[in-house]
Amino acid sequence: MSDETRSGTRVVLGANQYGKAENRVVRIHRDTPRHEIRDLNVSTSLRGDFTDAHVTGDQGNVLPTDTQKNTAFAFAKKHGVSSPEDYAIALGTHFLDAAPPATGARIGVEEQAWDRIQVDGSGHDHSFVRRGTETRTCVVTVEGRGAEQQVWVVSGFTDLVVLKSTGSEFKGFLVDEYTTLQETDDRIMATSLTARWRYEGTGFTAGSGVGWDATYEDVKAIMMSAFATTYSRALQETLYAMGRDVIEARPEVAEVRFSAPNKHHFPVDLAPFGLENAGEVFIAADRPYGLIEATVSREGSSDPGLAWQAVPGFV
Numbered sequence: 001m002s003d004e005t006r007s008g009t010r011v012v013l014g015a016n017q018y019g020k021a022e023n024r025v026v027r028i029h030r031d032t033p034r035h036e037i038r039d040l041n042v043s044t045s046l047r048g049d050f051t052d053a054h055v056t057g058d059q060g061n062v063l064p065t066d067t068q069k070n071t072a073f074a075f076a077k078k079h080g081v082s083s084p085e086d087y088a089i090a091l092g093t094h095f096l097d098a099a100p101p102a103t104g105a106r107i108g109v110e111e112q113a114w115d116r117i118q119v120d121g122s123g124h125d126h127s128f129v130r131r132g133t134e135t136r137t138c139v140v141t142v143e144g145r146g147a148e149q150q151v152w153v154v155s156g157f158t159d160l161v162v163l164k165s166t167g168s169e170f171k172g173f174l175v176d177e178y179t180t181l182q183e184t185d186d187r188i189m190a191t192s193l194t195a196r197w198r199y200e201g202t203g204f205t206a207g208s209g210v211g212w213d214a215t216y217e218d219v220k221a222i223m224m225s226a227f228a229t230t231y232s233r234a235l236q237e238t239l240y241a242m243g244r245d246v247i248e249a250r251p252e253v254a255e256v257r258f259s260a261p262n263k264h265h266f267p268v269d270l271a272p273f274g275l276e277n278a279g280e281v282f283i284a285a286d287r288p289y290g291l292i293e294a295t296v297s298r299e300g301s302s303d304p305g306l307a308w309q310a311v312p313g314f315v
Contacts, residue, residue: 017106019043019065020044021043022041023042025042025073027040027076034126035125038111039111039113040109041111042091046063049061062099083212085153085212086210086212088109088140088153090207092107092140092151093206103144106141108139110136111135111137112131112135135159138155139154139311140152141307143305150203153307155197155212158194159192168232169233170233171183171184171185189235190265191261191263191292192263197255198253198307198308201302223242223246226245235290235292239292243258254302254304258294260291260293262292264285264289264290265284266283268281
């Protein structure tokens, strides 16, 4: 549909979506005396035939964002939260049933992890402490209905801060009249890592038995092992090693994408104080920073389709 303005110019509505962002959903599973907690930040959005809502103000095709919010909480009770992925798949599939004008749904979930408080060497049944590490993420995209429906799943994490105090160099780079950076054979390498991986296939359903939690922990462990043990000539080389090892170990992973800001640590000149600094005292600079982004894929993997649509921060 196009709209003619008073000047006679034809104006056409482009791509659009709408939804409810950042619903803070906390689900406590109380089925046994030993409780489980899932702490989620849930964002929902729908794409489809919503031209009238924009051009004429007719809301006849719109499932209100308030309804989407209510559904996010109701599904946490009705279906539980066995994993962010299963929960998101259930929500996305439901929204296409509830809103016939919608052609696609995107569900983004961030999860904050909680660990059990240790009492006399054992984790307490119902007392927890917030884990101060990464935020787990997943993005589920659902397109179409029935036999033609496709479901893409992208899992990952953000803000995982890692550092190695040696085993990294940076030298042999291009030099011009503006280059002041000195080559180094031994440096601190640190980053606040964002990593996301796309699962192979589009036939996912909620409760299908995919071990999302176990796979998440294994993928993260593989990445951390590669980070620690790879002698790095650049952060790029380390990211490639991390992605390569995941692809080799987990056949269900089609591709891994990284966004990694360099957290620079520069040695402090202590010579004015008569002290030698043999790689022991550094100043941590938070900005500006190098930003390294990379994708590592399995050769011959499936087309990503809509999996990465509206997922920011990646090449």
